[in-house]
Amino acid sequence: MLNILTYPDPRLKNVSVSVTEFDEKLQAFLMDLEETMRAGPGGVGIAAPQVGRLERIAIVDVSSKPKISHHGRLVMINPEITDWDGFEMGREGCMSVPDYTGNVIRATKIRLVAQDKQGVSHEYSMEGYEARAVQHEIDHLDGLLFIDRLVSRRHDLFQRKVYESKKGT
Amino acid sequence: MHHWFMVTLVGQDQIGIVSKITTALYQGGCNLGEASMLRLGGNFTIMMMVDIPTGGKDALNHLLQPVAKELQLHLHLDAIEGLLHHHQVPNVRVSVHGADRAGMVAQVTSVLANAGLNILALESDVGGNANHPFYLMHIEGIATAGILALEEALRSLFASQPDLKVTLEPIETVVM
Numbered sequence A: 001m002l003n004i005l006t007y008p009d010p011r012l013k014n015v016s017v018s019v020t021e022f023d024e025k026l027q028a029f030l031m032d033l034e035e036t037m038r039a040g041p042g043g044v045g046i047a048a049p050q051v052g053r054l055e056r057i058a059i060v061d062v063s064s065k066p067k068i069s070h071h072g073r074l075v076m077i078n079p080e081i082t083d084w085d086g087f088e089m090g091r092e093g094c095m096s097v098p099d100y101t102g103n104v105i106r107a108t109k110i111r112l113v114a115q116d117k118q119g120v121s122h123e124y125s126m127e128g129y130e131a132r133a134v135q136h137e138i139d140h141l142d143g144l145l146f147i148d149r150l151v152s153r154r155h156d157l158f159q160r161k162v163y164e165s166k167k168g169t
Numbered sequence B: 001m002h003h004w005f006m007v008t009l010v011g012q013d014q015i016g017i018v019s020k021i022t023t024a025l026y027q028g029g030c031n032l033g034e035a036s037m038l039r040l041g042g043n044f045t046i047m048m049m050v051d052i053p054t055g056g057k058d059a060l061n062h063l064l065q066p067v068a069k070e071l072q073l074h075l076h077l078d079a080i081e082g083l084l085h086h087h088q089v090p091n092v093r094v095s096v097h098g099a100d101r102a103g104m105v106a107q108v109t110s111v112l113a114n115a116g117l118n119i120l121a122l123e124s125d126v127g128g129n130a131n132h133p134f135y136l137m138h139i140e141g142i143a144t145a146g147i148l149a150l151e152e153a154l155r156s157l158f159a160s161q162p163d164l165k166v167t168l169e170p171i172e173t174v175v176m
């Protein structure tokens, strides 16, 4: 189990560097990072800078959430979002920002290029919950937290999935 | 030792209210907690948690009264339990709008309360013009009896109030 840095720790504001060595040390770190993610309150994502390692590494796994499309456990090394489509507001929390959740606008669909733990490049298309998690984690690699992107309830114009009561039913 | 108070200040809006109030508190050694500061119908309103280490209510009153007087604000102090770091996370958002009329907020919130909604935040506004005002309300809360119960309740409300526009949206919080 690795120790999670919490805001306002200045290390969370750093831009992480690319990974160049896909060696055994990296594999060991990935196992520790995943274990730490699974022990967390949400357990769906983690980025290396959250444990003080300023490298472009993140893991997302939203498979525990029913009825959504996802890629299972996704180890992302040197990830880059290459395409964005649509936007929607959703509520986020973060292991590095305890006792606070807030509304953030994210792209609905993204296209992503990332290396796996062996260094092989893959391209992914994703949407919704998984896309939100990935955007949140990549922000960590750029020294950004969701509290840097909050939008106010009062200006909530971006409703998604509206369950509207039908007239007369 | 913490001594928390809920400080309420209301008065005609003008520039500098927040800075003058919070400067007086800072200079008096107070700490601020959670707060809501908002202009409502030309009035500026402050509800703010303030922690004063020594002197209690009299000391806090002594700090704030001169500033409140200068700014012509009504000041009210209540000793409270200052429960920080215990945020509750809403799981549902309800938005309502319709032609303004008496009883709308009461009807909607009664229906929701009976179906188990615990309101964490409610913001409402009157828009339109004096002849044709409309009322708009955003609620975030916890559906203690489930979201289906709220949907059912709103459906029956709709049968009697077909011109109200009500949307109910689950809030999923992704914690990463």
Ligand SMILES: [Zn+2]
Pocket: A093, A094, A095, A096, A136, A140, B176
């Ligand atoms: Zn995070």
